[in-house]
Amino acid sequence: MTTDDTEELGVIPTTRRDDPEAFGELFDLHRDRVFRHALRLTRSVHDAEDVTGMVFLEAWRRRDAMREVDGSVIGWLLVTANNVSRNFARSSRRYAHVLSILPAQGTTPDHSEAVDDRLDSDVQRNALRVALAQLPKRDLDVLSLCVIEELSTAEAAAVLGVALGTVKSRLSRAKTRLGGLLAETAPLTQTEGGTR
Template identity: 65%
Template sequence: MRGIRIDEPDVLERVNAGDPDAFGALFDLHHDRVFRQAIRLTASIHDAEDVTAVVFLEAWRRRDAMRVVNGSVIGWLLVMTNFVFRNYARSSRRYRDGLRQLPPPEHAPDHSDAVDDRIDRDARRAALRTALATLPRRDQDILTLCVLEELSTAEAADALGVAPGTVKSRLSRAKSRLAALLDDQAALQTNGGAR
């Protein structure tokens, strides 16, 4: 809004009537100055952003209390920035004081065994996923239906359009191939890890 002069008393009248666009114009006009004041007061950009947001929230909530001085509401907004910062600093101090009064945390149990087990399970899942992906599509289908989804032989036969006896023989061969692939992967990992 630089270079463009707005009639702030007129805009404030529209703001008081509940016009959000007029409030947006005031926000655009004064945001940078309010933020600069907040950054001077706070320890971080994040805190300054929080203070600035609360200032404009309060400006909207208390819009009927905003005053124009020398044709602008910036004075009111900067005083509100100081007020919001003092409240922010007080509540932050109370929060830190409250944390100091808490007892120190108790010794946490060692979760390394549970983490090791989970990693091992994840490694087995990854090996199974890899082995399944290398199987022919027919083996993947039969294992998905009969082993993973636990369909009966008859249900799998219907789904695949084959005889139940074919499902049984395919399932047996697919399980054998899968077991062999998993054994090969385990042997590779053992030999690779022994270097």
């Protein structure tokens, strides 16, 4: 395998790990896939863009620790996106709480809420986002890799650093949990969508 082949697969060769140009090529190769995954986990396009940027910042910061499977780091990037989106959601909740306890001041109409409402009115996307947010980290990681991004169970096992049988059993349980959560979440989301 040549250096060019390695870069095509989405891995920065060891000799170029500190090369910003090589990292830029890796970013160009995987940013859309990471963004689509982040969009599934966040409330808006803007949040997904923030999460995507943070994933690649983390990837640059930890470039020597990125785990590759079958010549690609996409699995590592997707699991990192799961972790970043959870941290992002926690930070957003804290920020909203702080804002809620500040004294009220005169406000100017903000059109961003109307845009967010329009984006959130997609009932199925909202139900999936709510259900995914309720899953334990293990379930979200295995579903992200095997179902959403269609990595093989062997690839997922290598990314997660667990046995193949563990991935298969986690995947089965995660699908069952997600199905149950979607069944619970869908009626609530349809009601919310219908009242807008």
